[in-house]
Amino acid sequence: MFQIPVPVNVNVAVAFDLARGNVLATPLPPVRDALHTATSVTTSRYRLRWNRLSQWATFEDDMNNYFTNNVTAADIAALVMNFSGLQQLWNAVNESHIRTEAQIKLRFLIYVKEVHNIVANGMYGAPPPEDVHSSIVEVDSGSGSHGLVGVSDFALRNDLKGRITVVGEVKNPRKVTPEQIDQVIDGYPNYLLSLIIKEQRHSPENTMAVLQSSNSMVTWFAMPKRLASLLLCVDFASPIALMALSCL
Amino acid sequence: MTRMFGFGPDAPPTYYQCRFQIMMAIYYLSRLAQDQPDTPETTQGRPGFVFLPFADPSRSNAAPTIQIRLPAAQNQQPMPPQQFGWYNQSTLASFEPWKKGNQLGFKSWIVELLPDRVKIVLKMWAEDDDTKKHNEAKSYKLLKPLWGTCVPSFIAEDSWEHSNSIALEYIEVPNR
Numbered sequence A: 001m002f003q004i005p006v007p008v009n010v011n012v013a014v015a016f017d018l019a020r021g022n023v024l025a026t027p028l029p030p031v032r033d034a035l036h037t038a039t040s041v042t043t044s045r046y047r048l049r050w051n052r053l054s055q056w057a058t059f060e061d062d063m064n065n066y067f068t069n070n071v072t073a074a075d076i077a078a079l080v081m082n083f084s085g086l087q088q089l090w091n092a093v094n095e096s097h098i099r100t101e102a103q104i105k106l107r108f109l110i111y112v113k114e115v116h117n118i119v120a121n122g123m124y125g126a127p128p129p130e131d132v133h134s135s136i137v138e139v140d141s142g143s144g145s146h147g148l149v150g151v152s153d154f155a156l157r158n159d160l161k162g163r164i165t166v167v168g169e170v171k172n173p174r175k176v177t178p179e180q181i182d183q184v185i186d187g188y189p190n191y192l193l194s195l196i197i198k199e200q201r202h203s204p205e206n207t208m209a210v211l212q213s214s215n216s217m218v219t220w221f222a223m224p225k226r227l228a229s230l231l232l233c234v235d236f237a238s239p240i241a242l243m244a245l246s247c248l
Numbered sequence B: 001m002t003r004m005f006g007f008g009p010d011a012p013p014t015y016y017q018c019r020f021q022i023m024m025a026i027y028y029l030s031r032l033a034q035d036q037p038d039t040p041e042t043t044q045g046r047p048g049f050v051f052l053p054f055a056d057p058s059r060s061n062a063a064p065t066i067q068i069r070l071p072a073a074q075n076q077q078p079m080p081p082q083q084f085g086w087y088n089q090s091t092l093a094s095f096e097p098w099k100k101g102n103q104l105g106f107k108s109w110i111v112e113l114l115p116d117r118v119k120i121v122l123k124m125w126a127e128d129d130d131t132k133k134h135n136e137a138k139s140y141k142l143l144k145p146l147w148g149t150c151v152p153s154f155i156a157e158d159s160w161e162h163s164n165s166i167a168l169e170y171i172e173v174p175n176r
Helices: A020-024 A059-069 A073-077 A083-093 A101-121 A178-185 A191-201 B022-034 B085-089 B131-142
Strands: A079-081 A135-138 A154-158 A163-170 A210-213 A216-219 A228-232 A240-242 B005-007 B016-018 B049-051 B067-069 B108-114 B118-124 B154-158 B165-169
Touching: A020 A073, A020 A079, A020 A101, A020 B022, A059 B022, A079 A083, A079 A101, A083 A101, A101 A135, A101 A154, A101 A163, A101 B022, A135 B022, A154 B022, A163 B022, B131 B154, B131 B165
Parallel strands: A163 A228, B005 B016
Antiparallel strands: A135 A154, A154 A163, A210 A216, A210 B154, A240 B005, B049 B067, B108 B118, B118 B165, B154 B165
């Protein structure tokens, strides 16, 4: 008769050995670019064009100021997770083959979401930082999910207020290139990019619908409440690219 | 909107070099997002209200931009509420699903109609499949004799492709 092995008590306190700063400085794992089996064309009824868009030219300086002046040395040095845990998350993504945008999203949720929420939100027993961060949440079923009506790839959420602060889309970096982003910033209309931007602008909470009763139209509209839309073109292979969109 | 950053020494020159790692950038953004206030769409002082039109869900062509529309005619005489015909010319005053006071469960929100500022209930399904909407609308229509007494009055259902919402009478139930 097979003897059932003794189960492991995974709910025990663990001594962390990896500092927050080291985790944040770790590059994303690479993936392999497999034959793409699908194209991503957004046909959501919620997309809407931006009326105005300008460059966030100080992004890197702003980030530098934040880490220099706002993030404490204690937060950088705080031990937040185990090397083995980080390595397992990293290996779960490393060298995997990517064929579709959905597969990129899955890797994003496996690695970026998990690591971010450990480091920034104190998940799994990690000591949270002194400044409070929104957490990365998965968005799935729309109206019951975080009060959203539409469905985005992920979102950032103010857990204290239960309020979504950013909606995010994960894009294939081989289809969204730096040149195309430059064209948008420089004022050249680009069909592909304008589609993506519309998708971001009309975030799920900016929802509207048109109802019809008998022969008259009843119009519904909603005020958007977004701080910013974040478009992450996460290329897990080198180079890793990030593009941030600021909502005006 | 930023240029597209490349992280790491192997990034081609078409990417803009950034000395931070992507996880640091996300860490910064999640902090930035946390305390930012709402940024509602406004008419920027112009009369009227902001209208967010639907994009065509069956095509990937250019989506519309927001529009500023004039308010509904103020001299319209509303019909008695029991007939609900006056809803036909109404527009939504504000739909703010993020406010807890407007939330009625996972799919329903309180909204107001202009010009009379009457509260109604908007029930919305996120899925493209409109089966649930049609089933619910059909059920309410079958219960029409009970509208306003045992069940809320059914006001409208949307007729847009891929859109799944209905509007119902709002009934305030006092706390006991």
